[in-house]
Amino acid sequence: MARSGRPRGFDRDAALDSAMHLFWEHGYEGASLSVLRHAMGDISSASFYAAFGSKEALYRETLVRYLDKHGGIVGALDDETLPPRARLEQALIASVAVQTDPAHPKGCMMTLSAIVSSEAGAPTRALTRAERDITRQALQRCIAAGVSAGDLEPTTDVAGLTALYDGLVLGISIQARDGVLAETLRGAIGNAMAAWDVLCRPMPRDLDRRLV
Numbered sequence: 001m002a003r004s005g006r007p008r009g010f011d012r013d014a015a016l017d018s019a020m021h022l023f024w025e026h027g028y029e030g031a032s033l034s035v036l037r038h039a040m041g042d043i044s045s046a047s048f049y050a051a052f053g054s055k056e057a058l059y060r061e062t063l064v065r066y067l068d069k070h071g072g073i074v075g076a077l078d079d080e081t082l083p084p085r086a087r088l089e090q091a092l093i094a095s096v097a098v099q100t101d102p103a104h105p106k107g108c109m110m111t112l113s114a115i116v117s118s119e120a121g122a123p124t125r126a127l128t129r130a131e132r133d134i135t136r137q138a139l140q141r142c143i144a145a146g147v148s149a150g151d152l153e154p155t156t157d158v159a160g161l162t163a164l165y166d167g168l169v170l171g172i173s174i175q176a177r178d179g180v181l182a183e184t185l186r187g188a189i190g191n192a193m194a195a196w197d198v199l200c201r202p203m204p205r206d207l208d209r210r211l212v
Contacts (some may be wrong), residue, residue: 084146
């Protein structure tokens with residue numbers, strides 16, 4: 001008789017973690033339903049659709065789980081208890097730590113899992129693009145806060161600087177997947193922060209004399 005229910009002791013959270021890692025490692029289209037079902041406890045097709053609705057719905061749920069467990073960069077960028085420069089640097093360092101952690105697939109699931117796909121994958125491409133936009137907007141807010149606080153020159157090209165650091169975040173993902181060492185990527189962050197320092201507003205001369 002064909003199996004029609006979920007195995008006894010089915011652990012939904014563990015199943016979601018398994019699916020998340022598969023999507024993270026192989027991409028939305030690269031993770032087949034049969035491989036997903038096997039990794040999630042060898043559940044039947046009927047059980048899969050009863051529990052998750054569809055492959056796309058499962059993917060959406062795993063993205064939420066990924067953001068909850070690994071996607072803390074936006075929160076760091078919006079942490080107003082820190083100066084804007086410190087927020088940015090800490091967010092970038094945390095991103096390297098997550099993306100090079102050997103406990104799970106390397107890189108960023110939002111960057112790698114659905115950036116290229118067939119036309120059928122358009123909804124998932126739009127979903128991850130929207131999440132990357134959220135990160136991009138948080139980077140822009142952080143840099144704009146640096147201008148407002150007087151840490152950066154009023155003439156700072158906020159959009160251009162945002163693109164620079166956004167490119168670094170996205171590039172870390174690919175380099176981490178390629179096996180570039182975390183130490184090297186942290187060095188890249190140090191060099192990238194030099195771009196911020198070049199744009200720092202110079203200290204007034206009278207204040208500079210008082211601090212000597």
